[in-house]
Amino acid sequence: xxxxxxxxxxxxxxxxxxxxxxxxxxxxxxxxxxxxxxxxxxxxxxxxxxxxxxxxxxxxxxxxxxxxxxxxxxxxxxxxxxxxxxxxxxxxxxxxxxxxxxxxxxxxxxxxxxxxxxxxxxxxxxxxxxxxxxxxxxxxxxxxxxxxxxxxxxxxxxxxxxxxxxxxxxxxxxxxxxxxxxxxx
Amino acid sequence: xxxxxxxxxxxxxxxxxxxxxxxxxxxxxxxxxxxxxxxxxxxxxxxxxxxxxxxxxxxxxxxxxxxxxxxxxxxxxxxxxxxxxxxxxxxxxxxxxxxxxxxxxxxxxxxxxxxxxxxxxxxxxxxxxxxxxxxxxxxxxxxxxxxxxxxxxxxxxxxxxxxxxxxxx
Numbered sequence: 001x002x003x004x005x006x007x008x009x010x011x012x013x014x015x016x017x018x019x020x021x022x023x024x025x026x027x028x029x030x031x032x033x034x035x036x037x038x039x040x041x042x043x044x045x046x047x048x049x050x051x052x053x054x055x056x057x058x059x060x061x062x063x064x065x066x067x068x069x070x071x072x073x074x075x076x077x078x079x080x081x082x083x084x085x086x087x088x089x090x091x092x093x094x095x096x097x098x099x100x101x102x103x104x105x106x107x108x109x110x111x112x113x114x115x116x117x118x119x120x121x122x123x124x125x126x127x128x129x130x131x132x133x134x135x136x137x138x139x140x141x142x143x144x145x146x147x148x149x150x151x152x153x154x155x156x157x158x159x160x161x162x163x164x165x166x167x168x169x170x171x172x173x174x175x176x177x178x179x180x181x182x183x184x185x
Numbered sequence: 186x187x188x189x190x191x192x193x194x195x196x197x198x199x200x201x202x203x204x205x206x207x208x209x210x211x212x213x214x215x216x217x218x219x220x221x222x223x224x225x226x227x228x229x230x231x232x233x234x235x236x237x238x239x240x241x242x243x244x245x246x247x248x249x250x251x252x253x254x255x256x257x258x259x260x261x262x263x264x265x266x267x268x269x270x271x272x273x274x275x276x277x278x279x280x281x282x283x284x285x286x287x288x289x290x291x292x293x294x295x296x297x298x299x300x301x302x303x304x305x306x307x308x309x310x311x312x313x314x315x316x317x318x319x320x321x322x323x324x325x326x327x328x329x330x331x332x333x334x335x336x337x338x339x340x341x342x343x344x345x346x347x348x349x350x351x352x353x354x
Binding site for chain 2: 136138142144147150152153157
């Protein structure tokens, strides 16, 4: 038998009363403090993201000048590594390569050839292939010496991040993320 | 299918590579340099057995390795100067995965150089081209399940900047 509107309102009011009685005043206060803390951390992360965006512009400009002067010019793009992680969940930016900002290029022909060769051979894990490609496409920090080792160490530790960076490098080289469906261009 | 996946897991688990920045150049064969601490035991007159021992002098032996000609040509040779290829210095990282190892086992050979180049041996067969190398390293560190790099010898020198970067991960 269908309930009446009065019965439904009564049930909702009862639920509200039960919910209010679930938390003690101390718990309610603690919950409010946790919500405030979360909001403050999100605001801090947003401000830090703005600083990294400014740093990224300078680094990408410098990389673009080098790219244009190279014997075979290439395209560059900045990647905010902190932005690859959920808000407030990333490793400390100071511990990330380039302070959390790297610059990638479209894959060199040799890097693409190696990637395709490994994919066809099916003898290497996709994650390892992505790490190799992400490392080969990172131009800032320098791939040589200790900074290059840090870049590879980061990608080996966070293989999903390597996959994202490798995919962005491929897209920068013209690869389409989603194949166009027939009849839709 | 399951066997193939397991083989793939084990095949890709152990690695021995020359570390050139973000590039890793794999060996086809290598044995890590042997480190020996030579001590002398001084026996005082009248003692049956020596009661004192010197701290010991360490010696890290050269070691042999083999590398595919394609890797040598593509990654090592471009980094060599016109003369004095031995001046190219790099760390070597060995990561071992084996059913007998529960945690992880790694070996780091710091400031390695190529001191002898041999090959590739040519013959009229479908045989891979291999360069045989003799290498010299300045330090050896081993890491076990506690995650700390440790050395058998006391080394007053700090590890190279590349080795320190590797040790973070």
